[in-house]
Amino acid sequence: MKFQALVLSALAAVAWAVPAPAAPAIKHKRNSPPLPSEDPFYSIPDNIHSYAPGAIIDHRAPPAAIAAFGTDKINIAGSWQIRYRTTDNVGNATQTVLTVLIPNNADFNKVLSYQVAEDAASINCGPSYALQLQAATGGLLGTIVTEAELLLIEAALYQGWVVILPDHEGPSGAYLANRLAGQATLDGIRAALASTSFTGIQGDAKVTMWGYSGGSLASAWAAVLQPRYAPDLSDNIVGAAIGGTVPNINNVINTINDTPFAGIIPAGMMGLASQYPVVAQAIDEHVLPEDKDKFEKVTQQCFVPDILDFLLDSNVKAMVDNQSLWTQPDIQKILQDNSLAYESAPPSSIPLYVYKSVFDEISPIADTDNLVKAYCSAGSRVTYTRDLASEHASLAAIGAPMAIAWLIDRMDGKAAASSCSTTTKLSSLFDIATIEVLPSFLFDALEALLGGNIGPTFFG
Numbered sequence: 001m002k003f004q005a006l007v008l009s010a011l012a013a014v015a016w017a018v019p020a021p022a023a024p025a026i027k028h029k030r031n032s033p034p035l036p037s038e039d040p041f042y043s044i045p046d047n048i049h050s051y052a053p054g055a056i057i058d059h060r061a062p063p064a065a066i067a068a069f070g071t072d073k074i075n076i077a078g079s080w081q082i083r084y085r086t087t088d089n090v091g092n093a094t095q096t097v098l099t100v101l102i103p104n105n106a107d108f109n110k111v112l113s114y115q116v117a118e119d120a121a122s123i124n125c126g127p128s129y130a131l132q133l134q135a136a137t138g139g140l141l142g143t144i145v146t147e148a149e150l151l152l153i154e155a156a157l158y159q160g161w162v163v164i165l166p167d168h169e170g171p172s173g174a175y176l177a178n179r180l181a182g183q184a185t186l187d188g189i190r191a192a193l194a195s196t197s198f199t200g201i202q203g204d205a206k207v208t209m210w211g212y213s214g215g216s217l218a219s220a221w222a223a224v225l226q227p228r229y230a231p232d233l234s235d236n237i238v239g240a241a242i243g244g245t246v247p248n249i250n251n252v253i254n255t256i257n258d259t260p261f262a263g264i265i266p267a268g269m270m271g272l273a274s275q276y277p278v279v280a281q282a283i284d285e286h287v288l289p290e291d292k293d294k295f296e297k298v299t300q301q302c303f304v305p306d307i308l309d310f311l312l313d314s315n316v317k318a319m320v321d322n323q324s325l326w327t328q329p330d331i332q333k334i335l336q337d338n339s340l341a342y343e344s345a346p347p348s349s350i351p352l353y354v355y356k357s358v359f360d361e362i363s364p365i366a367d368t369d370n371l372v373k374a375y376c377s378a379g380s381r382v383t384y385t386r387d388l389a390s391e392h393a394s395l396a397a398i399g400a401p402m403a404i405a406w407l408i409d410r411m412d413g414k415a416a417a418s419s420c421s422t423t424t425k426l427s428s429l430f431d432i433a434t435i436e437v438l439p440s441f442l443f444d445a446l447e448a449l450l451g452g453n454i455g456p457t458f459f460g
């Protein structure tokens with residue numbers, strides 16, 4: 001099958017590319033749509049303060065068709081880009097861009113807000129750009145994760161749901177600025193519900209949210225912030241599926257430093273630097289001169305090159321001249337302010353499906369066990385699946401069918417469980433009830449993802 005072959009060859013290429021020479025910065029390709037950094041649609045209007053959060057500023061058809069891996073056009077009825085006002089991590093008005101995908105035979109009363117795992121510190125890696133035909137990929141296969149996620153998005157479109165994808169890192173690629181991510185997700189939902197005149201989405205549509213890893217951060221923060229930031233959405237949002245959860249940033253840094261995932265650390269630091277001057281100053285003053293260029297380069301490329309650049313030289317914590325930086329109170333406070341472990345629980349009106357690999361090598365399972373416990377004592381409703389036959393990357397695919405099955409029930413109006421439950425499974429993939437929810441071509445493609453030599457760099 002063509003699509004399956006593409007997935008396989010793309011992922012095999014990632015595996016073979018290791019170790020690769022440093023990838024060049026994101027460059028405009030001859031046939032590419034304009035990069036967000038060079039496209040006026042992405043520049044913040046001077047009067048941004050005059051818009052209410054979630055208000056639509058403008059909309060257009062995407063400059064190029066939506067396509068998997070930049071080449072394989074997907075078969076949908078329509079697509080839109082909406083730019084809308086949101087609020088950044090420090091409370092300032094800003095804007096970001098929403099992609100709206102309308103399936104054939106759409107049910108305009110059902111909307112899935114899918115948050116991708118962009119995990120990069122550049123606006124040019126955002127899904128509104130990465131999902132287009134001939135998009136530049138921010139370095140060798142830089143946005144392959146976002147593009148592979150299009151498989152999961154296709155599974156949702158196959159249900160007839162309208163799928164919306166916010167560029168939840170905002171206009172400066174603020175990776176790990178998780179309040180912004182949550183607010184951009186909520187405002188994207190507001191904008192979608194207000195777009196009836198051109199998208200057809202009903203103003204009172206039912207909305208669910210879904211995301212894995214970096215996408216779970218945006219989705220979970222949206223759930224947590226909803227009662228305070230978007231009380232008007234209380235009747236719309238009926239659930240959130242979050243997988244590969246990362247509740248505690250400091251613990252992630254300590255877990256992935258000096259491992260193949262270490263390149264996530266500089267991307268996160270540069271992402272936070274765009275919102276917190278104290279982080280920018282710390283990088284400026286304390287990153288060792290010989291490592292400075294590599295740090296700066298993550299703002300010019302996407303996830304995979306970030307991982308590759310720090311693959312062989314992965315002790316990122318040793319790349320600063322004063323180790324106190326990692327424990328100093330002002331930096332710790334910022335990491336805590338963006339960690340779910342230090343925030344309140346989501347409301348019981350947004351039931352959660354949480355799935356997590358017991359052997360997750362990016363964020364230890366204990367952090368998610370503790371988060372779920374805290375949520376349940378606070379009155380949240382959590383269905384928690386712990387998966388044994390997986391690790392962080394593979395559970396993105398292995399865990400997807402059960403997540404979709406759970407989302408289908410919420411969209412269909414079935415009541416979520418009234419109390420919390422935790423199950424440890426050998427594998428979430430071959431659960432008979434969930435196989436039926438996926439069209440066979442997607443099931444084949446998911447299996448292909450898992451069968452290929454994906455390597456540790458697949459999902460960050």
Ligand SMILES: *[C@@H]1O[C@H](CO)[C@@H](O)[C@H](O)[C@H]1NC(C)=O
Nearest residue numbers: 088090091092274275276277
């Ligand atoms: C937020 O707004 C304040 C006041 O206008 C400004 O000083 C600050 O630089 C802004 N912060 C960011 C991250 O844009």
Ligand SMILES: *[C@@H]1O[C@H](CO)[C@@H](O)[C@H](O)[C@H]1NC(C)=O
Nearest residue numbers: 321322323324325327328329
């Ligand atoms: C390292 O930074 C801490 C503050 O975070 C400071 O107290 C200490 O003096 C610094 N050490 C050196 C050798 O500069």
